[in-house]
Amino acid sequence: MIQKPASRQPIPDDAKRVFTGKLFDVYQWEQRLFDGSTATFEKLRRPDTAYILPITEEGRLLIVRQEQPGARQAFGLIGGRVEPGESPDEAARRELAEEAGLVAADLDLWDAYQFLPKIEWAIYTFVARRCTSVQQSLDAGEKLEIVDLTFDELVNLAGSERFGDVEVALRLLRLAADPAKLAQARSFVVGSQLTQN
Numbered sequence: 001m002i003q004k005p006a007s008r009q010p011i012p013d014d015a016k017r018v019f020t021g022k023l024f025d026v027y028q029w030e031q032r033l034f035d036g037s038t039a040t041f042e043k044l045r046r047p048d049t050a051y052i053l054p055i056t057e058e059g060r061l062l063i064v065r066q067e068q069p070g071a072r073q074a075f076g077l078i079g080g081r082v083e084p085g086e087s088p089d090e091a092a093r094r095e096l097a098e099e100a101g102l103v104a105a106d107l108d109l110w111d112a113y114q115f116l117p118k119i120e121w122a123i124y125t126f127v128a129r130r131c132t133s134v135q136q137s138l139d140a141g142e143k144l145e146i147v148d149l150t151f152d153e154l155v156n157l158a159g160s161e162r163f164g165d166v167e168v169a170l171r172l173l174r175l176a177a178d179p180a181k182l183a184q185a186r187s188f189v190v191g192s193q194l195t196q197n
Contacts, residue, residue: 002088002109002124004048008117011043023047024119048122050091051079051168053110054102054131059190060148062100066164067143074164075147075157077125088112088124096128099144101136104128110188115167123167127189151186 015029024044031041054062067073078099082091089107096102106129114122138144149157157163158172175182 002112004122005112005114007114007120009043011045011120043118043120045120048082048088048124049079050082050088050095051077051123051125052092052096052128053077053125053189054096054100054104054128055190056148060150061154062146062148063154064099065145065147069141075162076165077168089126092126097134098137100146101134102128102131103134105130111171151190
């Protein structure tokens with residue numbers, strides 16, 4: 001059972017949902033301030049996201065170059081929304097099959113966090129190992145090309161405007177700032193399949 005990471009500013013139980021959208025809901029509540037006065041606080045809630053990093057037998061990572069209607073082309077991780085009733089790992093397996101046409105024998109949780117205090121949105125990143133091919137089934141609004149690269153190339157790409165998953169980029173760039181943590185992450189992700197280029 002995967003625990004949902006805690007929000008840095010939870011939505012209180014007495015908050016009122018004031019807007020329901022296709023992706024975002026808006027909640028408001030009265031919050032007591034430090035001087036005793038009150039103010040209306042607001043926060044968004046959206047479905048959680050499951051990302052997957054498949055690893056090849058050679059220790060290379062698979063990501064996507066993706067294009068969606070109305071958005072510029074960008075690199076990012078394979079993944080998408082956790083649907084109602086799904087666990088994060090179930091969503092990861094579904095997205096991996098849909099977007100990459102892969103099924104993982106092993107799926108390991110690498111990271112789980114809430115990115116922004118003003119949005120209740122948990123992000124889970126899994127590493128998929130020993131994958132086999134199945135039929136890919138993209139949504140009508142997706143154009144994806146699978147790209148393979150090393151762990152270090154992924155970290156470098158995360159610092160580029162060409163990498164669209166800014167929430168993932170921040171995590172990778174923070175790892176890059178600490179050589180010990182970066183080495184630990186590299187070891188977890190590619191493990192014994194580590195190859196140096």
